[in-house]
Amino acid sequence: EVQLVESGGGFVQSGGSLRLSCAASGFTFSSHWMHWVRQAPGKGLVWVSRMNSDGSTTEYADSVKGRFTISRDNAKNTLYLQMNSLRVEDTAVYYCVKMVYCSGDCYDRAFDYWGQGTLVTVSS
Amino acid sequence: DIVVTQSPDSLAVSLGERATINCKSSQSVLYSSNKKDYLAWYQQKPGQPPKLLIHWASTRQSGVPDRFTGSGSGTDFTLTISSLQAEDVAVYYCQHYYGTPYTFGQGTNLEIK
Numbered sequence: 001e002v003q004l005v006e007s008g009g010g011f012v013q014s015g016g017s018l019r020l021s022c023a024a025s026g027f028t029f030s031s032h033w034m035h036w037v038r039q040a041p042g043k044g045l046v047w048v049s050r051m052n053s054d055g056s057t058t059e060y061a062d063s064v065k066g067r068f069t070i071s072r073d074n075a076k077n078t079l080y081l082q083m084n085s086l087r088v089e090d091t092a093v094y095y096c097v098k099m100v101y102c103s104g105d106c107y108d109r110a111f112d113y114w115g116q117g118t119l120v121t122v123s124s
Numbered sequence: 125d126i127v128v129t130q131s132p133d134s135l136a137v138s139l140g141e142r143a144t145i146n147c148k149s150s151q152s153v154l155y156s157s158n159k160k161d162y163l164a165w166y167q168q169k170p171g172q173p174p175k176l177l178i179h180w181a182s183t184r185q186s187g188v189p190d191r192f193t194g195s196g197s198g199t200d201f202t203l204t205i206s207s208l209q210a211e212d213v214a215v216y217y218c219q220h221y222y223g224t225p226y227t228f229g230q231g232t233n234l235e236i237k
Contacts, residue, residue: 035226045166045174045217047226059224095173108221110164112185114173
């Protein structure tokens with residue numbers, strides 16, 4: 001059974017930092033692109049970042065570029081999101097998301113598994 | 125960036141009746157080399173993460189009941205629930221994955237009439 005378990009959320013003041021973790025199990029973590037998606041309270045879904053299977057490729061939404069860093073440790077089956085210079089508008093539930101498997105020259109697929117999410121609250 | 129717009133924002137349908145949700149992208153998400161539409165539908169129930177229902181615009185994810193059907197191509201897509209069940213009450217999102225940034229529609233809140 002695929003499991004994605006996020007941790008590291010919490011309450012932080014504007015300008016502060018947090019590091020989110022996502023422990024993955026039930027699938028070959030090192031073979032999959034992984035993403036972070038966030039959802040502000042009562043709002044819709046917003047894609048944040050992605051990383052390819054070996055960690056050599058990363059992409060970010062413009063709203064977090066230069067402030068957030070995605071990384072992974074395939075030996076530990078764990079995905080990370082380092083969030084610096086946090087703003088009030090970063091307040092959201094952050095979901096760790098597994099992309100449907102694709103191999104070779106393949107970059108884009110739907111999201112087949114989501115974690116339960118971890119809440120990040122940034123206060124002014 | 126591709127903008128994805130859903131309609132309606134909310135919908136109330138009687139049990140056993142058909143529910144239809146529309147999704148429009150600001151540019152085509154049909155990839156010419158493989159003839160696939162890079163469009164997915166998700167269901168999100170209160171307090172839960174989203175669940176993948178449909179990808180490639182019309183391919184039902186494993187385990188999803190066959191009352192859920194995705195259709196359309198290019199820029200216009202539809203999610204149809206053929207006979208609404210009580211457990212289908214949720215917010216539904218469409219999403220394109222035709223290159224980053226992936227974007228989602230604003231969501232459609234589906235309720236029982």
